[in-house]
Amino acid sequence: MFKFLKRSLKKIEEEIEEEIEKELEKEISEERAEEEKEIEEKIEEEIKRVVETRKEIVKSVKIEKPTKKITISDEKIDEILWDLEMSLLEADVALSVAESIKEHVKEELKSLPLDKSKLSENIRDALKSAISHILKSSSGDFSRVINTEKKPFVIMFVGVNGSGKTTAIAKLAHYLKKHGKSVVIAAADTFRAGAIEQLEEHAKRLDVKLIKHGFGADPAAVAYDAIEHAKAKHKDFVLIDTAGRMQTNVNLMDEMAKIKRVAKPDLVIFVGDALAGNDAVEQAKKFDEVVGVDGIILTKVDADAKGGSALSIAYTIGKPLLFIGVGQGYDDQIPFDPDWMIEKIFGED
Ligand SMILES: Nc1nc2c(ncn2[C@@H]2O[C@H](COP(=O)(O)OP(=O)(O)OP(=O)(O)O)[C@@H](O)[C@H]2O)c(=O)[nH]1
Ligand SMILES: [Mg+2]
DSSP: OOHHHHHHHHHHHHHHHHHHHHHHHHHHHHHHHHHHHHHHHHHHHHHTTOGGGHHHHHHHHHHHSOOOOOOOOHHHHHHHHHHHHHHHHHTTOOHHHHHHHHHHHHHHHHHSOOOGGGHHHHHHHHHHHHHHHHHHTTBOOTHHHHTOOOSSEEEEEEOSTTSSHHHHHHHHHHHHHHTTOOEEEEEEOOSSTTHHHHHHHHHHHHTOEEEOOOTTOOHHHHHHHHHHHHHHTTOSEEEEEEOOOOTTOHHHHHHHHHHHHHHOOSEEEEEEEGGGTHHHHHHHHHHHHHHOOOEEEEEOGGGOSSOHHHHHHHHHHTOOEEEEEOSSSTTOEEEOOHHHHHHHHHSOO
């Protein structure tokens, strides 16, 4: 998981360190030359009178000088951070996110007292802090939903074909049941052959109620019936599955907006596939525009070496990343935790 991003950041860390060390060496030798000149001048003045005071003068010159902090020009830092931005883009990090990380690292490097012995630690901290900032502004708190007073609380799932919506619903039903909640699932994907059977199988295994109509039925009507059923039976949650649709298909996007108008969900979750990288981020933007997204589940993170979409998706659309899918089992959907991701990217192997 995230091996690519981890490796890139490690490499960039070393590159930045090397560049700054070069700058430091340059500064130190310039500083020495300046010091030497000052000493010589003082000695020349003093030598006529007392040659023995030379040592004292050398010392005083050294003491008077403030401890030198490294100052690197903006241009030099920009040059160094260009590589950082390129590595992030290669890891499928969205452009706006890569830029934000770069600016953050730049500020940190400017304000840090760059002590040579702590150089690599300082660079690592700057990168960590930039990435933490992105991730922390992306994380959401699902416990508010679990403890909601609203009954039934209706959640609608949207996303492109095969992103993992149906699996995410089954995993969330399992999660909610573990938290003592009752669940009804609406089989509102009436478009794909086999979609209803797939949900029936999950509902049976999880022992939750499924509301379905026939293949080709009106998805909004299925959602409506499921909500009516939940109201009558005092169920806590309704999870609405919808057919996968490309964000470019106007008719299907309109149909999704209709399901939303009828079902009036309390939460719309966009389900994105981590393996789609930057595309997942673009899809999230489009779905948010058409239907309004309140939160995100990112699936297949277990198979994602790059890590860019996990880093970018929530920050880009300004909606929280609620869960990540890390496998095919019902327990393999975990609440997103920024510290967990930081540990995956920067921790020891
Ligand atoms: N490794 C892994 N596979 C996953 C994960 N989530 C879903 N999958 C797999 O991805 C495939 C598609 O999942 P579905 O849940 O059917 O996707 P969908 O969005 O409902 O697909 P459509 O209904 O066709 O739009 C299935 O084979 C899932 O087992 C995950 O977190 N990790
Ligand atoms: Mg599905």
